[in-house]
Amino acid sequence: METFGDASYILNTFLLIFGGALVMWMAAGFAMLEAGLVRSKNVTVILTKNVGILSLGSVIYFLIGWDVMYGGGEWGNLFQFGAVAGGEGADYGLHIDFFFQVMFAATAASIVSGTVAERIKIVPFFIFTALIAAVIYPIVGQWTWGGGWLGGDEGWVATTFGAAFSDFAGSTIVHSVGGWAALAAALLLGARAGKYSPDGKVRPIPGSNLALATLGTFILWLGWFGFNGASELALSTKENADNVGLVLASTHLGASFGAVAAGILSKIIYRKIDLTFVLNGALAGLVAVTAGPNIALWVGAVEGAVGGILVVLAVPLFDKLKIDDPVGALSVHLVAGIWGTLAVGIFNPDQSFAAQLVGVLAVGVFVFVASGIVWYILKLTLGIRVSPKDEHDGTDLEETGLEAYPEFVKNAK
Numbered sequence: 001m002e003t004f005g006d007a008s009y010i011l012n013t014f015l016l017i018f019g020g021a022l023v024m025w026m027a028a029g030f031a032m033l034e035a036g037l038v039r040s041k042n043v044t045v046i047l048t049k050n051v052g053i054l055s056l057g058s059v060i061y062f063l064i065g066w067d068v069m070y071g072g073g074e075w076g077n078l079f080q081f082g083a084v085a086g087g088e089g090a091d092y093g094l095h096i097d098f099f100f101q102v103m104f105a106a107t108a109a110s111i112v113s114g115t116v117a118e119r120i121k122i123v124p125f126f127i128f129t130a131l132i133a134a135v136i137y138p139i140v141g142q143w144t145w146g147g148g149w150l151g152g153d154e155g156w157v158a159t160t161f162g163a164a165f166s167d168f169a170g171s172t173i174v175h176s177v178g179g180w181a182a183l184a185a186a187l188l189l190g191a192r193a194g195k196y197s198p199d200g201k202v203r204p205i206p207g208s209n210l211a212l213a214t215l216g217t218f219i220l221w222l223g224w225f226g227f228n229g230a231s232e233l234a235l236s237t238k239e240n241a242d243n244v245g246l247v248l249a250s251t252h253l254g255a256s257f258g259a260v261a262a263g264i265l266s267k268i269i270y271r272k273i274d275l276t277f278v279l280n281g282a283l284a285g286l287v288a289v290t291a292g293p294n295i296a297l298w299v300g301a302v303e304g305a306v307g308g309i310l311v312v313l314a315v316p317l318f319d320k321l322k323i324d325d326p327v328g329a330l331s332v333h334l335v336a337g338i339w340g341t342l343a344v345g346i347f348n349p350d351q352s353f354a355a356q357l358v359g360v361l362a363v364g365v366f367v368f369v370a371s372g373i374v375w376y377i378l379k380l381t382l383g384i385r386v387s388p389k390d391e392h393d394g395t396d397l398e399e400t401g402l403e404a405y406p407e408f409v410k411n412a413k
Contacts, residue, residue: 008236012092015244016100019230022223023103027054029219030110034117035404036213037276037327041394042118043208043404049113049122053129057106060133065105066098068138069146091234100230104174107227108137111178114327116185118192119391122399124378128185128371136370137177140363144173150359157359163352165359168247169231171291171340172363179334180367183323188375189384191324193391202319205326208405210275217279221255224286228293243294250293250300251286257301258285258308265312277315280328281308287333288340292348299347306343307336338364 031050035043109129116125144151150165151157158164167173195203207213228251234240262281266274285304293300314331323330341360345353378384385391390398397403 015235019226020100022226026223033216037207044396057133064134065138069141115182161355175333176337181371184372254285254289254304257304261308284336287336292344
């Protein structure tokens with residue numbers, strides 16, 4: 001086995017090891033957040049989906065998605081024995097690159113889970129998870145991080161607008177991809193029974209455990225330091241180290257300003273500081289800053305604050321449109337993801353706003369249409385919604401045979 005004595009290679013690899021592990025831990029955050037924001041009778045399905053997203057998504061990305069996204073024979077190299085470098089003069093190894101990238105693929109699929117909660121059949125959901133990891137997310141990744149027409153100095157966008165589409169850690173490439181896929185699913189799936197009255201009024205459906213939802217938010221907040229920080233992809237020079245520091249600080253400020261802005265606005269509008277808005281405000285701030293955490297600290301703060309404000313405005317807007325989203329994922333990942341990506345074109349003097357807009361629109365159209373086709377086929381064949389009885393009684397028993405809170409659910413019935 002070849003030994004790499006190059007300190008820069010080791011430092012860069014360590015950054016991806018640590019960052020990838022933190023991003024993997026975000027799966028726990030999604031699971032706890034969603035489990036806390038749905039009713040007790042649907043928690044086991046949520047937990048099962050989140051375990052399945054990480055594991056199934058990783059399997060499919062390994063077998064298919066990685067090669068679609070990067071190609072060039074890299075897929076075959078993953079099967080070689082030993083520590084395979086990323087090529088001559090590479091800054092880190094191929095295997096650690098895959099480890100880091102596969103966590104991003106799983107994150108994109110995780111976003112869909114919350115939006116379709118409490119009425120989706122689990123098998124069609126997992127089929128969609130496999131397809132987003134195999135094709136939908138990797139195609140967007142190839143267009144951008146893979147050096148395709150949206151990314152790279154020689155891509156069509158760069159040669160047309162003077163700058164390539166820029167998305168540092170994936171406000172659009174990861175989060176909006178999940179958001180657009182979730183929107184297509186929500187439109188075809190329909191709202192939960194009883195969510196909207198015949199006269200159009202919104203009926204609140206409280207979640208089961210705000211403590212879990214809060215824990216999930218803190219886990220995601222922590223994981224985001226790996227998501228954004230390790231996306232610098234290097235820790236081998238003073239400049240790299242300074243950039244990682246800027247990214248981490250901007251990421252934290254984005255979350256903090258997002259939470260504060262959402263809390264203040266909810267107090268102004270509803271006369272209450274709504275915890276769910278505060279939690280989603282922090283997450284929206286994180287999503288928004290993800291596209292440009294490497295510009296300046298004040299930019300991260302502005303991106304986060306606007307993200308938090310947008311959540312408070314977007315959640316009731318989706319309800320007015322009768323698009324049911326139990327956890328607010330569309331407002332957090334889609335709306336804030338779009339804002340954060342466009343903000344790079346506003347605040348970064350070296351970046352073209354037109355390039356950012358083209359990227360947002362191209363990804364949005366492709367993912368929404370592709371996801372809509374997949375969901376529609378699943379709806380016509382397997383069916384994607386549980387029966388009215390199973391929805392009323394809870395999806396846990398029908399889909400998994402287990403209940404997360406058996407004593408509480410039985411007493412509630």
